[in-house]
Amino acid sequence: MLSIERRVGRFTQLGLLGMVLLLTGCGYFQNRLGDARRMFDVGVTVSSKPGFSFYADFLDIAALGYAHVDGHIIGLGGGHAGYIPMRQRAAGLLLWGKEEFAFGEFDPQDPENPASWRVGIIGLIGGPGPYGEHILNNLKVLHLGWIGLEINGKFAEIADFILGWTTYDLMGDDTAGKAAKGGTGPESETAK
Numbered sequence: 001m002l003s004i005e006r007r008v009g010r011f012t013q014l015g016l017l018g019m020v021l022l023l024t025g026c027g028y029f030q031n032r033l034g035d036a037r038r039m040f041d042v043g044v045t046v047s048s049k050p051g052f053s054f055y056a057d058f059l060d061i062a063a064l065g066y067a068h069v070d071g072h073i074i075g076l077g078g079g080h081a082g083y084i085p086m087r088q089r090a091a092g093l094l095l096w097g098k099e100e101f102a103f104g105e106f107d108p109q110d111p112e113n114p115a116s117w118r119v120g121i122i123g124l125i126g127g128p129g130p131y132g133e134h135i136l137n138n139l140k141v142l143h144l145g146w147i148g149l150e151i152n153g154k155f156a157e158i159a160d161f162i163l164g165w166t167t168y169d170l171m172g173d174d175t176a177g178k179a180a181k182g183g184t185g186p187e188s189e190t191a192k
């Protein structure tokens, strides 16, 4: 028979082990959910001022059209869900294109925020190329006046989501649980 002290000690150890497993699991699934939300930008776009977008980007290799809209997306954008501030700036001449797409975290007063990047084979050679979640995007936007549609399959993020189940973080965007291990937490996301 175990003494009461030893039983209490065992219960405490089991309780602590359970808490560690629970917290680790929470971080794991938070990161999988975050990865899942970054795979697509999709929704209805709306703007209070008239804008125009008729633009497509094929995996950063070729881009064609024009986009200039400041508004919101109702749907999923940049890993956020809901009614999200959105900016579309793009011009594509097939083998060369310049893009500036943003959701949520950008300065609406600064037309150069976020910094633009180049796409298309010639654009990629000249650089700067797309970074972070903008890598290997397959994007289509249409916005006429005050309303439009956006759909964007983000293939680097899709690969990150699939590999994420093995805990491999291809895009370096798994922030949940990092603060407790001495990581930089959300700061690492804004620093990208």
Ligand SMILES: [Ca+2]
Pocket: 035, 160, 161, 164, 168, 169, 170, 171, 172, 173, 174
């Ligand atoms: Ca990830």
